[in-house]
Amino acid sequence: MSARQDLTNRQFGRLKVIRDTGKRYKGHVILECLCKCGKTCEVLQDNLGKSANSCGCLKIEENLKDCVEDTRLRSLTAKNRKNKINNSGVKGVAWDSIRGMWVARLTIKGTKVLHKRFANKEDAIEAREEAERLYHAPILEKYIK
Secondary structure, X not given: OOOOOOOOOXXXXXXXXEEEEEEEEOOEEEEEEEEOOOOEEEEEHHHEOOOEOOOOHHHHHHHHOOEEOOXXXXXXXXXXXXXXXXXXXXXXXXXXXXXXXXXXXEEEOOEEEEEEEEOOHHHHHHHHHHHHHHHHHHHHHHHOO
């Protein structure tokens, strides 16, 4: 898009351009936009219709689509994966290098229901699986057919 192009009142996804803020970021025009949800936000002109389609409300709505009982079903059914924190390959089980023990964790509805350390990996995995049976299984049985 040209830096001189007047986009006032043009619609891009949920965003309607209100005005040029007069601000620039690395030479790019920053526009003030009104989102359909009622919030205003500032957006780089070059991002309109690409990465910027809403004030952020669209992403929040997408994340809430599969929420039931304050729990995201997608997180309950996510596959095991290794990352920076989880070095065991088992979801919710990680090595605590400071204490030299395995840690099993599970959080439901923002509350830690399991946060316990174990001398061996198998015990930590077993504790995590038991917590999943207690907390995940009832939700999954209720909503996933």
